[in-house]
Amino acid sequence: MACSLPTSFSLLHVGASRKLSLRQGATHPQNRRVFSLGNAVTHYTSLTVAALKTSPQNKDDSGFGHSVCKASVVAAVALSIAFNGIDIAQARPQGVNRPELLPKTFTPVIDAAGFLSEGQEGRIAKEVTNLEEETGFKLRVLAQNYPNTPGLAIKDFWKVDDSTIVFVADPSLGGNILNFNVGAAVDLSVPRSFWSRLAGKYGNMFYWQEKGEDASIEAAVSAISTCLREPPGPSACSTIQ
Structure with missing residues (x-):
């Protein structure tokens, strides 16, 4: 999911031909597109986004703008879906x-x-704070x-808005560890391909299993900071640092 989702869309199980149906309530004028990337992972089956159906009237009142995430966020971060008022109708596991x-x-x-040591957490927090002061993102x-x-409790805690990137690292379902939920202002500034390339480089299972989840997180934060x-x-943002 960059995460503003339209009123209705479907994710198709490639190979199983089984759809995950999601519903969305309230809407906002600027959120009219959906972009899903990467491979989505359920407990047993790797998913691919096979179909996304939207309407020009679809809008979102969350102020989130277009999101960019892997479909695996359905499981790893129900928060990313819930940011936009979406209820999971059939997908599992449940939101948190x-x-x-x-x-x-x-x-x-x-x-x-x-995943992070106290020192790593402090360095990332400092980098993120400096980035916000310098760029507004x-x-x-x-x-x-x-x-x-x-879960979705972070929406209010972080006051998520159009200038926010919510980066979720979650290896619990296997596959790619990196998930991104991107606000509209960020979406206008960063090519959408950047997020898929970033996830492919530092989020793949071979990378984080060899180097550790902490290495994936730090590398991704550094790459995002450089890009912005x-x-x-x-x-x-043509090169992933």
């Missing part, structure tokens, strides 16, 4: 909303899975092992 897992004080980095990082996650600092133009 556990505000008790949120930190007591604000932080742009939440490590609910224990708000990168937020959530490391989790579903279902041990605050580049001047706009046809070559912007």
Whole structure:
């Protein structure tokens, strides 16, 4: 899912020909497109986005803009779907909303899975803070092992808006560990192919199983930070650092 989803769409199980039906309620004028990338993973079957059906009237009141994520976020981050008022009709596992897992004080980095050392978490938080001060873009990082996650509770905690990138790292269902939910302002500045290339480079199973989840997270944060600092133009974010 970059995550504003239209009123209705379907994800098709390639090979199983079984659809996951999702429903969306309220809408907003600027959210009219859907982009899904990467391979989605359920407990047993790798998914591919085979069909996305949207209507020009589809809108979203969450202020989230277009999202960019893998379909695996359906399982790994029900929060990404829930940002846009979507209820899972048939897909499993269920969404999570556990505000008790949120930190007591604000932080742009939440490590609910224990992937990061204290030093790593501090470095990422500093990088994210500097990035926001310099560019206005708000990168937020959530490391989790579903279902041990605050889930959609982070929407209000982080005050997610059009300038926000919610980066979720979750290896619990296998496959690619990196998931991104991108606000409309970010979507206008960053080529959509950047997110798929980033996930392919640092999120693939071979990378994070060899180097660790922490290495994938740090590498992705660094690449996003570099991309968002580049001047706009046809070559912007063309290289994954």
